[in-house]
Amino acid sequence: MLKRISIVVCCLIAFLPLAQAQVCGTTGEEVMQRLQQNKEALLNNPIIPREVRYIPLKFHIVSKTDGTGGVPEAQVFDMLCTANEDFADLEMQFYIKDGDFNYIQNDAIHNLILDGNHPESTINPIILQNIMNSNRDHAALNVWMVRDIILNAENTGNVLGFYSGNYDWVVMLNNEVRGSSITLTHELGHFFSLPHPFSGWESDPYDPDKHGNPVQANAPDFRPTEKMDGSNCNSAGDRICDTPPDYNFAGISCNWTEEIQDPNGTIVDPQEKLTMGYFPCDKDDYFFTEMQKQLMIQDLGGSERDYLVTAPDLVTTVLASNTDLLFPASNEVLTYYQGVELEWAAVTGATQYLVEVDRLPTFVFQKQSFFVKDANFLELNNLEAGKKYYWRVKPYNNYSTCQPFTLAKAFTTGDNPTAVQNIDFVSKWMLSPNPLTANSNLTLAFAAEKAFEASASFFTLNGQAVGPARSFSFKAGENRVSIPAPNVKNGVYLLVVQTSEGIRTDRILIAR
Numbered sequence: 001m002l003k004r005i006s007i008v009v010c011c012l013i014a015f016l017p018l019a020q021a022q023v024c025g026t027t028g029e030e031v032m033q034r035l036q037q038n039k040e041a042l043l044n045n046p047i048i049p050r051e052v053r054y055i056p057l058k059f060h061i062v063s064k065t066d067g068t069g070g071v072p073e074a075q076v077f078d079m080l081c082t083a084n085e086d087f088a089d090l091e092m093q094f095y096i097k098d099g100d101f102n103y104i105q106n107d108a109i110h111n112l113i114l115d116g117n118h119p120e121s122t123i124n125p126i127i128l129q130n131i132m133n134s135n136r137d138h139a140a141l142n143v144w145m146v147r148d149i150i151l152n153a154e155n156t157g158n159v160l161g162f163y164s165g166n167y168d169w170v171v172m173l174n175n176e177v178r179g180s181s182i183t184l185t186h187e188l189g190h191f192f193s194l195p196h197p198f199s200g201w202e203s204d205p206y207d208p209d210k211h212g213n214p215v216q217a218n219a220p221d222f223r224p225t226e227k228m229d230g231s232n233c234n235s236a237g238d239r240i241c242d243t244p245p246d247y248n249f250a251g252i253s254c255n256w257t258e259e260i261q262d263p264n265g266t267i268v269d270p271q272e273k274l275t276m277g278y279f280p281c282d283k284d285d286y287f288f289t290e291m292q293k294q295l296m297i298q299d300l301g302g303s304e305r306d307y308l309v310t311a312p313d314l315v316t317t318v319l320a321s322n323t324d325l326l327f328p329a330s331n332e333v334l335t336y337y338q339g340v341e342l343e344w345a346a347v348t349g350a351t352q353y354l355v356e357v358d359r360l361p362t363f364v365f366q367k368q369s370f371f372v373k374d375a376n377f378l379e380l381n382n383l384e385a386g387k388k389y390y391w392r393v394k395p396y397n398n399y400s401t402c403q404p405f406t407l408a409k410a411f412t413t414g415d416n417p418t419a420v421q422n423i424d425f426v427s428k429w430m431l432s433p434n435p436l437t438a439n440s441n442l443t444l445a446f447a448a449e450k451a452f453e454a455s456a457s458f459f460t461l462n463g464q465a466v467g468p469a470r471s472f473s474f475k476a477g478e479n480r481v482s483i484p485a486p487n488v489k490n491g492v493y494l495l496v497v498q499t500s501e502g503i504r505t506d507r508i509l510i511a512r
Contacts, residue, residue: 031165034193035239038298046294047301049091054310054399055300056097058137060144065107071145071174073101073369074354074394077401078179084399086185086275086286090293092300094188095314095399097140099352099373104135109144112171115152133167139307141191142169143184145177163190182275182286189276189288192296195238197270197277198248200225205248206260214261215247215268228266238276242289246270250278254285315397317349322403323376323395326492327507328411329461337385337413342393343377343492343509344406350395354405357391361408377435377509388412423502425449431495435509441482442495442508451475452499458486458508459494466493485510 041047057080063070084093107122109132114125136142149159149171161172161183170191176183196202200219204210211220219225219236226237226245233241245268249256256279260268272279275286288296299305327343328334342355355370355378356363372378383389392408428447436442444456457469467486474481483495490511497504 031163031190031193031195032199032239034299034304035195035295038193038295038302039239041302042294042298047298049297052091052093052316053300054314054316055092055094055308056137056140056311057094058097058102058140058142060102060104060132060135060142062104062106062109062144062146064110064147065105067105069110069147069174070103071177073371074356074405075177075179076101076145077354077394077396079177079181079184081402082179082182082283083184083188084402086182087188090288090297092296093316093399094141095311095316096401097137097311097398099398100371102135102137106131110146111148111150112144112146113150115150118150118152120150129167132169136167136169139309141188141308142167144169144171145174146171147174149173161187163187180283182283185286186275189292189296192299194240194276194288194292194296196246196248197238197240197243197274198246199238200236201246201248205250208260211247214263214265217263219247225263227262227264228268229264240289240291240295242291243274243276244269244271246274246277248278250280252280254279254281311398314399315349315351316399317397319347319349319395319397319400319403321347322406323347323350323353323393325391325393325406325409326509327461328409330409331411333412333414334419335414336416336419337383337387338381338417339419340380340383340411340413341377341507342380342391343507344393345490346376346511347395347403349397349400351397352395354394354396355391356393356405357389359387359389361390361410363390363392363408376511383413385413385415423497423499423504425452425501426504429504431506431508435511436485437511439485439487441484443480443482444497445478445480447478448474448476452501454497454499456483456495456497458488459496461492461494 059076061070080094080096087093108128113121115121116125132144149162151159160176161170163170170187172183172187200221200223204220206215215225217225224232224236226232228245230241233239237245245262249270254272256270256272262268271277273281273285273287275288276292324345326345327341334340344353351374353372353376355372356367357380358367360366370378388410390408390410392405394405395403426446426448428445430445432443452474453471454474455469455471458466460466466488470483472481488510493508493510495506495508
């Protein structure tokens, strides 16, 4: 028989009724030992933060072996945004290491069972965690996102996340990977040495019939029961003196009104809105106490966290605005379906863009996701002819992920494989550079079967002329001319070359 694997702290954020809640498993003093070390260091040689510390996170998106079931990346961005908001006043901020995710296709990790005796266990939990450890990033705080977490037969189904001191990583349910959840914030609190405020009562929540009222002198883990007067706050509960006693009271309300007495007969008044607690309050109401903040700052500054090194080239610009979708225009009907180039306005500080394309405006069942780095256009060559598509864009950088997706726009593809060339007697048509810097020159090169006269003009997508029309005389054979760009704001424009026998139209992106 396999022994159950040790998990230092596993957590359920109590947004569930008490009758549904499952306990967290605490199998050692590892977090508490680090907490005590941080308390002593804080007393003897406190770390005084001087500037924001940026902490690399490596997110592991775990799907089934067939590649399905992984959490959408956009939800990770939203979750990270919430965590950074929650840690903003600690001068601690998090970012996506290397700007990408680690994708793992493994059924056993996707449905994570860390009890070898569980009837659904298919792999020795030690081997399973060794597989995970071989995929970890040793220079980042690792966050695993899985479909299910089963630590033992008793807590099946309701564990939302846990911190493992053995491996110094965080594991979360996919369902908790969203901006409206504080589960990541809670687990990061554990990572930085914070226990639950009801420490000692995790496995045995308060029951008046079992624990008495006044409450018994010792908690279920045999440590002293914390008292309201603070007289034993350094040795009882979470050992943090600005968090009041809590005997795992979490229920269905954020407003605790029960008259439970501590061992001295004093009515217990827990702080329902502690991030590290289990009370189901509004997301924006949760907080860390001042002592909890100082302990986390102290933990980050300790030698055990030296591996969390900030990338020297990290872009920390906070995106102040969203992008605009430029081409295709809203509900535009194209004449072609291959080589469709989506274009959007560049955003100051954005290094990447998440582009989603779908046949439906829900962006759920047929969604295609594309990550575009250091560019604001994307060419699509896998669209079908005569179909309506919806698209949207989310700008971000490795640190700033809070900008939402743009409102979606729709376009319809045509029946031609590629955009129609309307001047039949020219070939090798090339325009460069594209994007084009405003007030610079656009180079047009092509081969012509005969000499001809033409004019070149710039227009907006709405058909309004910008800048003067320019006339050219072209010869038979190879031609190369320079066309000055108009003095206009950034965006997508049309270059129209008109001859007596046809017109050629190209989209030009102008960006300063």
